[in-house]
Amino acid sequence: MSAIRIACVGAGHHASWTLYPTLQYIPEVEMVAICDLNETKSAIASKRFGFARTYTDYAQMLAKETVDAVICCGGPALHALVTETCIRDRLPVFTEKPPALSAADTKRLAELADRMDGKVMVGFMHRYATVTEWAKKAMQTPEFGTVVMLSAREGIWGAPAKHLVIDSGIHHIDLLLALGGSVDWLFAARNSFGQKRTGIAVILHFKSGIVGQLSINSLESLSTPSDVVEIHGNNGQWIRTDNWNKATWFKDFAPIHEAPEDPKDSIGLYEGPVDPRDSCLVYDHSWTAAATNRATLLQGYVGEFRHFFDCLTRKTKPKPDLWDGYRAMAIVEAINQSADTCEKVWLTP
Numbered sequence: 001m002s003a004i005r006i007a008c009v010g011a012g013h014h015a016s017w018t019l020y021p022t023l024q025y026i027p028e029v030e031m032v033a034i035c036d037l038n039e040t041k042s043a044i045a046s047k048r049f050g051f052a053r054t055y056t057d058y059a060q061m062l063a064k065e066t067v068d069a070v071i072c073c074g075g076p077a078l079h080a081l082v083t084e085t086c087i088r089d090r091l092p093v094f095t096e097k098p099p100a101l102s103a104a105d106t107k108r109l110a111e112l113a114d115r116m117d118g119k120v121m122v123g124f125m126h127r128y129a130t131v132t133e134w135a136k137k138a139m140q141t142p143e144f145g146t147v148v149m150l151s152a153r154e155g156i157w158g159a160p161a162k163h164l165v166i167d168s169g170i171h172h173i174d175l176l177l178a179l180g181g182s183v184d185w186l187f188a189a190r191n192s193f194g195q196k197r198t199g200i201a202v203i204l205h206f207k208s209g210i211v212g213q214l215s216i217n218s219l220e221s222l223s224t225p226s227d228v229v230e231i232h233g234n235n236g237q238w239i240r241t242d243n244w245n246k247a248t249w250f251k252d253f254a255p256i257h258e259a260p261e262d263p264k265d266s267i268g269l270y271e272g273p274v275d276p277r278d279s280c281l282v283y284d285h286s287w288t289a290a291a292t293n294r295a296t297l298l299q300g301y302v303g304e305f306r307h308f309f310d311c312l313t314r315k316t317k318p319k320p321d322l323w324d325g326y327r328a329m330a331i332v333e334a335i336n337q338s339a340d341t342c343e344k345v346w347l348t349p
């Protein structure tokens, strides 16, 4: 396969520790140029990842270099600027989240991309986590049935309340939207202690009727992540994913009985499954062998890049796109509005 020439904007923490190392999984990629306002950072990235040239001005870089795609990771204001430039230059772009500073700005970019046939992917990697893909296949089986309820929780460490939802919760918001479709209303409550300790609880109602819960907090520790997603169907089955390395499909057939008049008739209800194949199915990605200790693969960073570059080769549009980014940003803003006003917020279509 011929080389895919890329230029990158941003040589900061996430780009240098996660995104660029992950590009090893895409052997066709050729690191042509990198841009960062900080020349030391771009020089280090260039040395580590083999970018041929460095720049401090992304517009100059994109004007001078001939590339097939752009990766941008530098914060929402920069993401919006670079995405707009790429759409106008007809260059496919992978942009980290948040895609812009506001839902309105993201919508404007999504409309521009529609008008100019732009190819933009937003980095919501939880969609491509191996447990998510496993759970989606389980959800699509006839025995799982229809989704009734969704929930997601994430605890991080010491983030200011105003950053918590847009920086961190936005990943779980996108995942819930990917699993449940559009949300029509939500209600959020917030409790903060000082600048950096906050808990946010959200109730969501999806247009399909699915009900959802989202719990986001900055009350936990860096060493004990607690990312949990739960998906309940209407047949007594449900799926739970834990920390992106374990997924459980609770398959036990759960018949719905009338309460028996005689208590002794209820004894059988509490027996274990007769056939072991009717019990839980667990996908637990081992952390013991070096070859499986690949967090970027499990968390979806590899999958999102594989999808982006596959779309590039096939000349198709990647997902999640700017409209997904807009829907997630609209929920971010609705959560903050509801928590500020203590009122239910309706999402506009």
Ligand SMILES: NC(=O)c1ccc[n+]([C@@H]2O[C@H](COP(=O)([O-])OP(=O)(O)OC[C@H]3O[C@@H](n4cnc5c(N)ncnc54)[C@H](O)[C@@H]3O)[C@@H](O)[C@H]2O)c1
Residues within 6 Å of the ligand: 009, 010, 011, 012, 013, 014, 015, 035, 036, 037, 038, 041, 056, 057, 058, 073, 074, 075, 076, 078, 096, 097, 098, 123, 125, 167
């Ligand atoms: N998907 C994820 O899991 C994940 C994880 C962490 C961070 N992120 C996102 O990645 C983005 C970057 O976060 P970070 O922690 O790496 O931040 P960072 O501050 O470490 O890096 C940002 C870099 O962008 C550079 N920059 C800023 N403006 C620029 C401009 N005009 N031109 C060129 N370079 C410019 C800065 O000099 C800096 O090196 C954020 O939007 C963040 O939300 C995503």
